[in-house]
Amino acid sequence: MREKLVVGNWKMHGNLAQNKALLDAIVPAMAGFKNVGCAVCAPFPYLSQLQSLLQSTNISWGAQNLSEHSKGAFTGEVSAEMLVDFSCTYVIVGHSERRSLYAESDQTVAAKYVAVQQAGMTPILCVGELLEERESGVTEQVVARQLDAVIELAGVASFAKAVVAYEPVWAIGTGKTASPEQAQAVHAFIRSKIAGLDADIAKKLVIQYGGSVKASNAVELFSMSDIDGGLIGGASLIAEEFVAVCKAAQG
Numbered sequence: 351m352r353e354k355l356v357v358g359n360w361k362m363h364g365n366l367a368q369n370k371a372l373l374d375a376i377v378p379a380m381a382g383f384k385n386v387g388c389a390v391c392a393p394f395p396y397l398s399q400l401q402s403l404l405q406s407t408n409i410s411w412g413a414q415n416l417s418e419h420s421k422g423a424f425t426g427e428v429s430a431e432m433l434v435d436f437s438c439t440y441v442i443v444g445h446s447e448r449r450s451l452y453a454e455s456d457q458t459v460a461a462k463y464v465a466v467q468q469a470g471m472t473p474i475l476c477v478g479e480l481l482e483e484r485e486s487g488v489t490e491q492v493v494a495r496q497l498d499a500v501i502e503l504a505g506v507a508s509f510a511k512a513v514v515a516y517e518p519v520w521a522i523g524t525g526k527t528a529s530p531e532q533a534q535a536v537h538a539f540i541r542s543k544i545a546g547l548d549a550d551i552a553k554k555l556v557i558q559y560g561g562s563v564k565a566s567n568a569v570e571l572f573s574m575s576d577i578d579g580g581l582i583g584g585a586s587l588i589a590e591e592f593v594a595v596c597k598a599a600q601g
């Protein structure tokens with residue numbers, strides 16, 4: 351049985367005061383939660399704050415990006431080892447905003463995924479199709495291509511210590527959620543693709559859904575057999591919403 355995992359992706363939001371207020375509301379509300387993993391991924395400058403506010407709680411934390419390089423003359427970049435200094439558990443790689451706004455290729459995303467694992471953290475690998483790709487019927491080909499880049503570089507065994515997040519790009523921040531059936535179909539495709547290479551790893555692989563998840567739709571989405579929680583953007587910035595989404599994942 352896979353435990354569900356809900357991760358808040360704060361994106362480029364927050365400040366010291368807002369983060370504290372948000373976490374002060376979330377932490378006690380989640381204190382008794384069982385059978386669900388919860389985490390928040392903040393901008394780099396706030397990782398130290400997360401480390402100090404969350405270290406004795408049942409909420410993990412992580413980053414939203416990193417460099418594929420381990421060190422060197424890469425002005426403005428942040429390495430995996432630097433994230434380890436702040437006890438990050440997770441690092442999101444290949445978010446569609448990184449792929450589209452910062453031109454991250456499938457190969458760069460795969461290199462970042464490897465960097466996260468080599469440092470002992472868990473990558474949350476985002477995959478998903480654009481609206482025009484869905485409308486042209488190539489959703490599975492797009493997701494397969496994104497997964498193949500990682501499988502080629504890191505091998506299927508690497509998915510034993512990774513999370514996959516299916517995020518249809520047309521559902522991100524738009525209020526348009528994929529229907530539970532649409533999401534389930536892609537999640538099942540992802541699991542069967544991995545199962546074709548290693549059935550045991552596929553069975554244990556946590557596959558999150560992301561794209562306009564909120565308290566009002568989380569229960570239905572998380573009731574699907576291959577949806578193992580969510581990667582939450584906007585709703586993770588509102589304490590009651592995020593707590594309700596985590597509660598929905600408890601079952």
Ligand SMILES: O=C[C@H](O)COP(=O)(O)O
Pocket residue numbers: 359445517521522523524525560561562563581582583584585
């Ligand atoms: O990483 C989170 C996703 O981009 C979803 O964002 P959203 O919940 O605001 O649609």
